[in-house]
Amino acid sequence: MVWGVLQFPGSCDERDALNACRLAGGEARLVWHGDDDLGGVDAVVVPGGFSYGDYLRAGSIARFSPAMTAVARFAAEGGPVIGICNGFQVLCESGLLPGALLPNDSTRFTCHQGELVVCEADSPWTAGLEPGQSISIPVKHQSGRFFAPPDLLEEIVSSGQVAFRYAPGTNPNGSLEDIAGIVSREGNVLGLMPHPEHAVDLLTGSVDGLEIFRGVIGAQVG
């Protein structure tokens, strides 16, 4: 198992993502945003941070990088891709996931340990989790309010693309339907605002994030 973790100018969670991938199992390496070849990796992580300074809109410029063109190709072939926080924003801007992420309704940056409920999405990323299960992972973002126009939202929900919701009463950003993460129609692309890569060691309070990375390994082997 070889993981590729994208690195844009302004990324800041790529080191934790590498660490999470290695703890889950396998080799992990950085993929520079200017590379148009993913080097034969088995899964891709688009990490959090502030790619290209988040100029214009979060994630809007990163989508034009050569590495993202390669990721789009990889995803179209069914390769597993996870976008975390800014990575989720990049995947939405790229059209690899539906919807958009707006600034939090609180107008504030939020940073806390969050509780998520696993939904019924069919995806390798959630294969190690049970629908209805509660997981604890950090939430830290400024623009995490998931939005889609009514018809698109209905399609996302009815086709089972919601992967994670914030636990009832804990929605930190005003996202529609309490959505914290969604998958593509095919299930191989996951985007979520909370940070599973920061919940991989009991030292920091939770190892629930590891299950998300392990799910992909299980799917590769199985």
Add this chain to the structure above:
Amino acid sequence: MSGSAKKVRVLIRPREGILDAQGKAVERALPALGFGGVDEVRVGRLVELETDDPSRIDELCQKLLANPLIEDYEIEILDD
């Protein structure tokens, strides 16, 4: 850029009905500065550019300058 370049101004704003968090933050700050009675603040972006081919500006807005899911835009081609 050649002499035939046109100046273009693109005004981008949050779509109607979508909560504008930036606008809300600005609106909340105003009373503290002594500006009472100001509401419905909306914050958008103004992009100015020069191009030889204004016919492609709409496509450029759709692909990069605006996200049509959440933003509206208006294109103004300026004659100098």
